[in-house]
Amino acid sequence: MMAPLGPFGAAPRVAAGVSGGPHSLALALLADRWSRARGGALLALIVDHGLRPDSATEAAAVAAMLASRGLAARILPLGLPGGPGLQARARAGRHAALLAACAAAGTPWLLLGHHRADQAETLLFRALRGSGAGGLAAMAPVRAAPAALLLRPLLGIPPARLEAVVTAAGLTAQRDPGNADPRFARIALRQALADPGGAGPGTAALAEAAAAFAARRARHDAAVAARLAAAARLFDSGHATIDDVALGDDAVADAALGALLRAVGGGGFPATGTAVAALRRRGGGTLAGAWLRPRGKAWLLVREPGAVAPAVAAAAGATWDGRFRLGRAGRPGHLLGALGAEATRLRSLAPRLPAAVLATLPAIRLHTVLVAVPFLGYPDEQSCGAFPVVFAPGAGDIAGGADWRGHAAH
Structure with missing residues (x-):
């Protein structure tokens, strides 16, 4: 079942989102075996939303269960408040917490436990909302995020097969009662499929349709990449x-x-x-x-x-303007923001760079005093070295895409 995963270098360090449900638990068992066979290690990440009184106890029980199998686990408390848009906020918070944990642990790959029925539900959900061909491709097996590469190796596996993995291991999975609440559109679609094992012809046909749309999307993406390579320099x-x-x-x-x-x-x-x-x-x-x-x-x-974002604290991993990321913490009290009007007096440092680009370069300030402009080497190498800023398009977009429980955000 893990055959689609790879190739990797020696001793891969991977993380997996684990809710304690049967499918993510199966992912943890399979990924642990897969990584150990290659000299690597798995880190299980358990998100505690804090939405039920017993959620912390449940998360601790999942961590203990994994520990009994020799799997390292980390609990990520969210403490989400109730209110409107709860599912969407839970998806975004969970996704961000998982990616932040990957960055902190130095695990550049995050495995997600989506399976065939999740893919079928996603296709139906998006079709009912009028998605185009790109959306009907449903969830991609690979998606890049700033903190980690998201991988879904089990998209073609029926959920019943994953549940059999958990049973064979002698473990008891947890069941989230929210996953049976028909008030949520995706749950209603799941029940309408009437295919709890995910192996029926309807689910299989929908998953195959999503795969066909995904192939079309891949061809389109390849054509766009080729056109960009021929026509543009970023x-x-x-x-x-x-x-x-x-x-x-x-x-x-x-x-x-x-x-x-x-x-x-x-x-x-x-x-x-x-x-x-x-x-x-x-x-x-x-x-x-x-x-x-x-x-x-x-x-x-x-x-x-005129559209650049306000300055942000120059803390480790800080993102500014959705385009630039600070590699490590600089100095207390400093801010990361646009160079702005001071670009005029620094024009001689980059005479070939367009003036409009100069004004939107990231700069470091202490209160209102300009301290460093890393892309210009101003005022010197030592000052800029404390603030390693890199261009990272989409640096602030860590909550998009689809989350690790199969509820697509788009």
Whole structure:
């Protein structure tokens, strides 16, 4: 069942989201065996939402169960308050907690226990909400996040087979009562399928349909990647240059430009395909937090200066403007934000860099005093060395995608 996982280097350190339910528990057992066989190790991550009085006790029981099998486990308390949008908030909080734990533990791979029935439910859920072909591809087996690579090795496995793994191991899984509440749309869809084992023809057909849509999405993504490689250069200072002729005049061109808009614009303002196509035809303007403008025989795409985010504390792992990440803590009381108007006096340090790019570079300040501009080496190597900032498009987007219990967020 773990055959789709890999390839990896020697001694892989992986993490897995484990709720204590039968499917995530099976994932933990299988991943532990898989990683040990390769000289590696598994870290089980147990999220305690704090939504039920006994949730902390339940999480501790899951950790003890795993420990009895020699599996390392860590409990991640969320303490979510009740109220509207609970499922969505729980998904986002759980997802963020898992990825943050991966970053803290140095485990760059996060395994998620989605299975065939989850995939079928996701397809139905998105179809009922009018998703396009991309959404109908359901959950991807691999998805990159800033803190870790998300892997779903069990997407093609019926849940009954996973439950058999737990039974064979002599373990008793926990059942979340919320997973049987038909007030939630996804639970109602699950019950409508009337296929608890996930091996029936209806579930299999839906999973196959999702796989077909996924293959189409993969072909589209490959075409977009090839077009970007031919037409664009994305710089670590957070801007891009585009050869508009090589970009083309078709749907792939619009998708490629849309991807660049998300990277350069910080990903905070998603643009519709219609808006992206209109911007491309105009050859200039602002959209999704980015500014497209002619420059010689090509286009220049920069962050819209008036849309940059406010400064944030320069703490380890801090993200700013959805584009830049601080590798480690600098010094207490310092802030990470835009260079802004002070770009004018530092123009000589990067004479070839467009002025609009200079103004949106990340800078470090203590109160209002400019301390360092790492991308310019200002004022010196020692000052910049305390604040290692890297361009990381989508750096603030750790709650998107799908969570580890099969409830897709999009």
